[in-house]
Amino acid sequence: MNQPQIIDLESKKPLLIDPDRPIYLDYQATTPVDPQVLEQMLPYLTHDFGNAASRSHAYGWTAEKAVEKARQQVADALHADPREIVWTSGATEATNLALKGAAHFYSGKGKHIITLRTEHKATLDTCRQLEREGFEVTYLEVREDGLVDLKAFEAAIRPDTIIASVLFVNNEIGVIQPMEEIGRILRAHKVLFHVDAVQALGKVPVDVEAIQADMMSVSGHKIYGPKGIGALYVRRKPRVRVEAQVHGGGHERGMRSGTLPTHQIVGMGAAAELAVQLMDADAQRIGKLRDRLLKGIQDRVEETYINGSMEHRVPHNLNISFAFVEGESLIMALKEIAVSSGSACTSASLEPSYVLRALGKSDELAHSSIRFGIGRFTTEAEIDATIELIAGKVGKLRELSPLWEMHLEGIDLNSIQWAAH
Amino acid sequence: MAYSEKVIDHYENPRNVGAMDKDDSGVGTGMVGAPACGDVMRLQIKVNEQGIIEDAKFKTYGCGSAIASSSLVTEWVKGKTLDEAMTIKNSHIAEELELPPVKIHCSVLAEDAIKAAVEDYRSKRGAGHSQAEVAAALVAH
Numbered sequence: 001m002n003q004p005q006i007i008d009l010e011s012k013k014p015l016l017i018d019p020d021r022p023i024y025l026d027y028q029a030t031t032p033v034d035p036q037v038l039e040q041m042l043p044y045l046t047h048d049f050g051n052a053a054s055r056s057h058a059y060g061w062t063a064e065k066a067v068e069k070a071r072q073q074v075a076d077a078l079h080a081d082p083r084e085i086v087w088t089s090g091a092t093e094a095t096n097l098a099l100k101g102a103a104h105f106y107s108g109k110g111k112h113i114i115t116l117r118t119e120h121k122a123t124l125d126t127c128r129q130l131e132r133e134g135f136e137v138t139y140l141e142v143r144e145d146g147l148v149d150l151k152a153f154e155a156a157i158r159p160d161t162i163i164a165s166v167l168f169v170n171n172e173i174g175v176i177q178p179m180e181e182i183g184r185i186l187r188a189h190k191v192l193f194h195v196d197a198v199q200a201l202g203k204v205p206v207d208v209e210a211i212q213a214d215m216m217s218v219s220g221h222k223i224y225g226p227k228g229i230g231a232l233y234v235r236r237k238p239r240v241r242v243e244a245q246v247h248g249g250g251h252e253r254g255m256r257s258g259t260l261p262t263h264q265i266v267g268m269g270a271a272a273e274l275a276v277q278l279m280d281a282d283a284q285r286i287g288k289l290r291d292r293l294l295k296g297i298q299d300r301v302e303e304t305y306i307n308g309s310m311e312h313r314v315p316h317n318l319n320i321s322f323a324f325v326e327g328e329s330l331i332m333a334l335k336e337i338a339v340s341s342g343s344a345c346t347s348a349s350l351e352p353s354y355v356l357r358a359l360g361k362s363d364e365l366a367h368s369s370i371r372f373g374i375g376r377f378t379t380e381a382e383i384d385a386t387i388e389l390i391a392g393k394v395g396k397l398r399e400l401s402p403l404w405e406m407h408l409e410g411i412d413l414n415s416i417q418w419a420a421h
Numbered sequence: 422m423a424y425s426e427k428v429i430d431h432y433e434n435p436r437n438v439g440a441m442d443k444d445d446s447g448v449g450t451g452m453v454g455a456p457a458c459g460d461v462m463r464l465q466i467k468v469n470e471q472g473i474i475e476d477a478k479f480k481t482y483g484c485g486s487a488i489a490s491s492s493l494v495t496e497w498v499k500g501k502t503l504d505e506a507m508t509i510k511n512s513h514i515a516e517e518l519e520l521p522p523v524k525i526h527c528s529v530l531a532e533d534a535i536k537a538a539v540e541d542y543r544s545k546r547g548a549g550h551s552q553a554e555v556a557a558a559l560v561a562h
Binding site: 324325326327328329332352362363364367399400401402403404405413418419 | 424432435438440452453454455456457458459460461462463480481482483484485487488
């Protein structure tokens with residue numbers, strides 16, 4: 001297996017292989033900038049520092065050329081036209097622009113929006129805001145495997161529905177929604193289709209024509225590009241209109257004002273091109289690592305439950321619940337691994353993941369889930385070390401767990417009257 | 422979540438983990454909490470004929486603070502009479518472990534576990550407290 005590595009540009013030494021740091025398995029949270037990408041970004045911070053909006057001199061022209069090259073690169077990755085790409089500060093802003101911008105523009109046609117309960121917070125919180133402004137939002141349930149029920153989806157469409165927003169690949173459980181089918185349904189009903197493709201780009205083929213998307217949000221830092229840059233695809237034929245949310249200069253054809261961050265944009269363009277180039281090779285290698293991780297855990301640890309469909313899922317994600325151990329203590333035990341938990345225990349309310357709850361998982365299993373995000377720089381040795389750690393720590397916590405003891409004694413935990421507190 | 426060194430110490434080296442025979446008349450068992458809330462504590466105490474807690478064991482399903490709180494109380498109750506053990510308050514536990522505000526409920530649960538274990542022991546003994554235990558209780562007052 002050809003192992004890609006993060007190499008320090010100056011010392012030429014690998015950067016991520018650092019025994020003093022935890023093993024990084026949180027690639028759905030963010031990714032390091034690929035050194036090939038970084039190399040292309042650097043000149044635009046110093047030598048080529050011009051403002052792409054400066055039309056009167058060579059500094060501006062150089063920056064503009066770089067921005068337009070990157071726009072073409074992102075457009076190519078989405079099978080779109082470069083004139084359909086609007087730069088934003090990230091996918092959260094792109095989603096805000098898409099949903100608020102289109103809702104405001106088309107509010108005369110209707111005020112109903114459809115989305116899923118398992119969407120990213122960027123979509124859910126934007127929808128909440130639109131509700132406060134008088135829009136009506138349907139948050140559709142998903143099936144137990146995390147996938148949308150197409151019949152229920154179509155049934156939710158009303159005469160006043162103007163937009164539907166769907167997460168292509170779920171950030172917590174990695175499931176891939178049937179985007180082509182959703183796109184067909186929405187086009188037939190003349191409802192605008194916004195796609196959050198943040199976790200899809202570079203992992204599965206993304207084609208705005210094939211899925212008939214009208215708007216699509218993408219991000220730089222999930223595809224080995226820099227943070228602080230994203231883009232919104234806005235369809236030209238048939239033309240989709242969005243009202244600007246940020247004003248001041250009329251950049252990006254009036255849809256998003258603000259001086260363009262040339263180096264970030266160059267990084268996102270390069271990362272998008274690389275993501276498409278490496279997609280098959282990455283998916284194959286990462287898929288093998290994911291299967292190794294899953295088998296290793298299942299061979300060593302009983303009572304584990306996979307969250308979300310394994311069939312319709314990107315190979316980069318594994319989300320597992322470990323019954324009879326509590327999530328936060330598990331994360332604490334796994335300090336040698338950088339993963340994320342479905343249990344957001346930092347809040348006083350001990351809220352388990354809303355995504356797992358939407359799949360109908362019990363609070364206990366939702367609390368004890370771990371998301372493993374495997375990426376371009378993950379090694380087989382890291383996966384093997386992770387399996388060892390998981391087996392050891394889950395075993396240790398179960399020895400501490402009265403619930404595990406009761407399970408071994410054959411006591412049904414649901415038969416017990418627990419004292420609420 | 423930034424934990425104090427004491428929490429981390431109890432979490433990494435929990436004291437007195439284990440189980441006692443809950444049908445033993447000298448053992449009191451207290452189980453509090455609920456799996457859906459994210460923590461369940463089981464505290465067991467072994468009380469001798471003099472009414473002194475001579476051993477304590479725990480098992481806890483919960484976060485690091487819950488594990489540390491229950492581990493700590495097993496140390497604290499040992500050697501105490503039942504009435505002395507009942508004077509342990511959640512505020513003492515929270516203070517000792519420097520628990521952040523969002524984790525105060527873990528110390529409340531640990532206090533409840535002591536009470537539940539003592540009550541279980543007393544109810545097993547019923548009205549018929551052993552002579553020695555009555556004597557010890559009198560002395561303690």
